[in-house]
Amino acid sequence: MIDYPDVQSSLPEHLIPIQRVGVKGVYYPIQVKRSGRSVNLVAKIDLSVDIPANRKGADISRNLEAVNDILGKGEIDGIETVAKLLSEKLLEKIPYSNMSTVTIESDYFIPKRSESGKESMVKYRIYGKANASRGKSTIERIGVEVKGMNACPCAMEGTRAIMMDKFKMESEFLSSIPSITHNQRNMVKLVIQTSPENPVEVDDLIMIVENIFGSPLLPLLKRSDEANIVYNAHMNPKFVEDIAREVVFQTVIKYSMFPDYTEIEVSSESEESIHPHNAFASIATTFGSVRKSLSKKF
Structure with a gap:
């Protein structure tokens, strides 16, 4: 042997x-x-x-x-x-x-x-x-990765300024509607600490993120669906920073009974349509830190 x-x-x-x-x-x-x-x-x-x-x-x-x-x-x-x-x-x-x-x-x-x-x-x-x-x-965490459509607010305000300059008689109308901007496919990753006493369902996390996007990315769309998705995105343009903050905020609201030590990690990454690179933002914090920050007056 x-x-x-x-x-x-x-x-x-x-x-x-x-x-x-x-x-x-x-x-x-x-x-x-x-x-x-x-x-x-x-x-x-x-x-x-x-x-x-x-x-x-x-x-x-x-x-x-x-x-x-x-x-x-x-x-x-x-x-x-x-x-x-x-x-x-x-x-x-x-x-x-x-x-x-x-x-x-x-x-x-x-x-x-x-x-x-x-x-x-x-x-x-x-x-x-x-x-x-x-x-x-043992520390447990559960998380999701969700994709959605976003519209860039910076380019939107830039094109609005151009159009208001070119069409001065229509400036009041142009200031009241979304302007032209470029679209982004944004990917959010949300991970939250959980426990048997504080359970979390992945379907609920997915819903939190998709409500911020306004629409999930769907494989099958008819013309009216495409129009509505683009319209909704342009009615609510966001930076990657806005998306990351909103996901954290809505998660803390959703699980308001979770203790302050609950950890949360969020990343938001946009596939840029007018750049060869992507934009991203990430937050790693606790519920207590978020609650403390939100209570401050700036």
Whole structure:
């Protein structure tokens, strides 16, 4: 019988601790049963732990053992729950680690109808995240990625100024309607801390973001739908900064009973139509910090 050496437990050349080591891109089919319905997902899972300075490597195979242990049990009630269970299972299987991180993401589809009544399957991205620390409570997060249409307010006011200069007799009318501007396809990522005491549904997060856009991006649109989407975007133009702030604000309002320590992360990125680059804004804060900021008078 061959005695295979345990290389991972040997001393490294440089005695430096590593905060995160693990695997990325583990794909696994999962079935979520929640709110009276079941949803099949193909989850992409990243798992990692810390290792001490006196250890050459981590036992990577235990990451996959943890996945099989947790996901081999059948239905679960949410990807944030899976992330929590996996992060805790990692610390159970790897005694030399004190911290673990798990991120799960998957495509998620919801049927949506346009104003003309045409139905489309709209694709979103959903996230479950967890950070476990030995001797402490596990931090869970749930999130979504949503795309929508936006109109640039800067170009709108610029073209308004040009038109009011060229058509001085119509300046009053021109000041009362949206002006010409360029469109942007904006992608918002919203991630919020959650817990069994403070549950969050991905459908609700998607609704928060889409209400700010005014319309989701739909695969199937008739002429009237296209016109309404463009009209609505031009009636409510926003910078990426406006979108990020509005998502944070509406999320804090929606979950007004959540404690001040609740963490929230929002990013807003617009695919620019008149630039070769994109514009973005991001916010990482807590509900308490947002409430404190909103209470100030400037």
